[in-house]
Amino acid sequence: MRIGIIGAGQLGQMLGFAARELGHECFFLDPAERPPAARVGPVIQAPFDDSVALSVLAEKVDVMTYEFENVPVEALRDLGKTVPIYPPLEALRLAQDRLDEKQLFARLDIPLPGYHVVDSPDDLHAACDAIGLPLVVKTRRLGYDGKGQFVLKVKDQIDEAWEAVGGVPLIAEQWVPFDYEVSAIGARSVHGDIAAYCLTHNEHAGGILRVSRAPVDDEALTAKAQAYLSRMLEHLDYVGVLALELFVVGDELLANEFAPRVHNSGHWTIEGAETSQFANHVLTVSGSRPASTAVPGHAGMVNLIGTIPDAARASGQGTLHDYGKAPRPGRKLGHITVVADSAAERDVQTAAVSETVK
Ligand code: AMP
Numbered sequence: 001m002r003i004g005i006i007g008a009g010q011l012g013q014m015l016g017f018a019a020r021e022l023g024h025e026c027f028f029l030d031p032a033e034r035p036p037a038a039r040v041g042p043v044i045q046a047p048f049d050d051s052v053a054l055s056v057l058a059e060k061v062d063v064m065t066y067e068f069e070n071v072p073v074e075a076l077r078d079l080g081k082t083v084p085i086y087p088p089l090e091a092l093r094l095a096q097d098r099l100d101e102k103q104l105f106a107r108l109d110i111p112l113p114g115y116h117v118v119d120s121p122d123d124l125h126a127a128c129d130a131i132g133l134p135l136v137v138k139t140r141r142l143g144y145d146g147k148g149q150f151v152l153k154v155k156d157q158i159d160e161a162w163e164a165v166g167g168v169p170l171i172a173e174q175w176v177p178f179d180y181e182v183s184a185i186g187a188r189s190v191h192g193d194i195a196a197y198c199l200t201h202n203e204h205a206g207g208i209l210r211v212s213r214a215p216v217d218d219e220a221l222t223a224k225a226q227a228y229l230s231r232m233l234e235h236l237d238y239v240g241v242l243a244l245e246l247f248v249v250g251d252e253l254l255a256n257e258f259a260p261r262v263h264n265s266g267h268w269t270i271e272g273a274e275t276s277q278f279a280n281h282v283l284t285v286s287g288s289r290p291a292s293t294a295v296p297g298h299a300g301m302v303n304l305i306g307t308i309p310d311a312a313r314a315s316g317q318g319t320l321h322d323y324g325k326a327p328r329p330g331r332k333l334g335h336i337t338v339v340a341d342s343a344a345e346r347d348v349q350t351a352a353v354s355e356t357v358k
Contacts, residue, residue, distance in 0.1 A: 001286050002027065004061035004083070006048065006076075007068030008037035010323040010332065011262050014270070015067060016040030018278035024286060029057045036323040049075045058083045065240060065285045067261055069095050070142055086190075086239040086285040091260040094236075098140045098171045098257070105255045108235055110228045112255045113247070118170040124158045127172035134175040137161050139168050149207060151175065176254055178247035182216055183265040184225035185243045187280040187290040188233040195280060195290035196226045197273060200265045202245070208330065211354060212265045212301040214272060217343060224253055232258065241266070241281040264303065264332070271319050271337045272299025298343045300350030304334040304357055312336065312357045317349065 001024045005012045008030035016026040016037050026041040029050075035043060046053030049072045058064060064076075064085045073093045076085055094100045105112045116127035118137065127135060133155070139148035150161040152172070181204065186196035198215030199222045216222060229244050236242075243263030246253045266277035275283075275291040284290050304312065306329045308322060318338035325333050336353050340346035 001025075001063065002061040003282065003286065004029070004057045004064040005037065006030075006054075006057070006064065006066040006071050008032065008035035008043045009067060010036045010321075010325070010334075011067035012037035013040055013323060014267070014276075014278045014321075015065075015262065015281060018276060019282045022279065022282055022286075024282060027057055027060050029053055036325060039324065048072060051075055051078075054079055063285055063287075065281070066092070069260060087242065087260040088236060088238060091236045091238055091242070095258055095260045096141055098138055099169075101257060102171070104232075104235075108228075108231045110231065110255045111252065113176050114174040116172045118172045121158055121162045121166070123170075124152070124161060124172060125155070128152070128155050128158075131172065131174045136173045136175055137165055138171050138173060139165055140171050141169070147207065176247045176249065178249050178254075180248050181245065181256070182221070182225060182248055182253075183212075183243050183245045183263060184229040185241060185263060185266040185269075185277055186226070186229050186233060186293070187241045187277070187284045188238045189284045189289045190239050190287055191289060192234075193289050194230050194233055195275075195293045196229055197266065197269060197277070197293045198222060198295050199225050200268070202265050206330075208303070208305060208332075209264050210303055210305070211350060212268055213343075213346065213350060214268055214299050215295055220251065221248065221253065228253065228255065240285050241277050264335075265301075267321070267335050268299035268301040268337050268339075269293075269295075270321075272297065272339050297339045297341055298346035300338045300340075300346045300353070302336050302350060302353045302357060303332055304336065305332055306330060308333050309357055312353070315353075315356050317353050317356060 008028035013036040028043040058079045114131040134153045137150045150164045181202045183200045188194045200214040203211040243259045245256045262277045269276040274294045280290045307327045318336040322334040338349040
């Protein structure tokens with residue numbers, strides 16, 4: 001099958017590698033000159049909202065998908081009449097606006113932090129009174145990796161917060177003193193079968209994912225997260241991989257956000273699971289059922305951010321994935337995955353890799 005992928009970053013690259021192994025051919029669209037996925041297939045270089053370029057891509061392929069959630073939904077609506085686009089555009093639309101996303105969680109009875117819609121400094125005052133301090137002010141659209149966020153600790157910071165992120169639609173969210181963060185990742189096919197991975201434990205710094213570990217050793221929490229994930233997949237009549245990010249507070253889970261695509265916190269599945277999230281995305285968007293998400297061992301993943309130190313290449317620790325991107329502060333350039341027989345050994349190896357890449 002020929003698969004069109006909108007976005008040719010590292011997620012596109014890893015989707016492309018998985019698609020190739022499964023016997024498919026991939027074509028990409030991306031505005032960048034030599035994006036990571038150019039290693040795997042031809043890239044049409046064009047902006048994501050270029051309807052002519054999108055049509056050219058659509059004509060080449062049997063199915064389209066995306067690796068990036070800020071693709072303008074309107075640009076894809078008409079194309080969807082000529083070629084199937086998975087995951088469904090409604091999922092993409094909801095994920096693009098934090099308010100829509102929160103309303104979806106609430107509709108599906110998935111617990112979430114308290115929030116308040118903010119369109120003016122006065123609304124920020126009202127938010128402080130309604131949900132208390134501290135709170136996190138986030139842009140409703142186009143935020144990623146903690147960008148477009150401001151943590152408001154005292155009311156005196158309202159002007160500063162407005163200066164930093166205001167002028168666009170915002171949402172103020174209760175600050176959650178979480179124990180840790182997890183993600184639930186799973187795939188659903190056009191036939192409705194769902195395959196979910198075990199829960200992944202995620203550590204962020206400065207809003208960027210640094211380290212993931214799986215599985216989380218908590219059956220009750222895993223069952224709860226997978227139930228929320230399945231509820232979303234079914235409600236959205238979803239096809240492909242979806243990642244749901246949650247805060248763990250005691251035995252409770254609060255939904256933070258979801259991504260209608262493969263996710264950084266699932267990169268460990270390449271070595272750590274019987275079928276990777278990338279292969280399962282390709283399988284499901286191309287009409288097959290998802291394959292086994294079983295995890296025989298214990299996996300850890302460390303992101304390589306800003307630079308790939310020579311020591312990380314030389315150490316031979318784990319499997320290093322180099323996306324081939326130019327170094328830049330804060331940029332995800334690659335990752336290293338370790339797989340061990342026990343959680344304790346996985347943690348030792350993950351800590352050693354984190355130390356090497358520091
Ligand atoms: P987000 O872009 O919303 O995923 O936020 C990036 C990271 O910031 C999250 O993974 C958390 O580590 C942190 N964060 C975001 N929202 C909150 C919140 N309401 N309470 C505490 N930490 C948060």
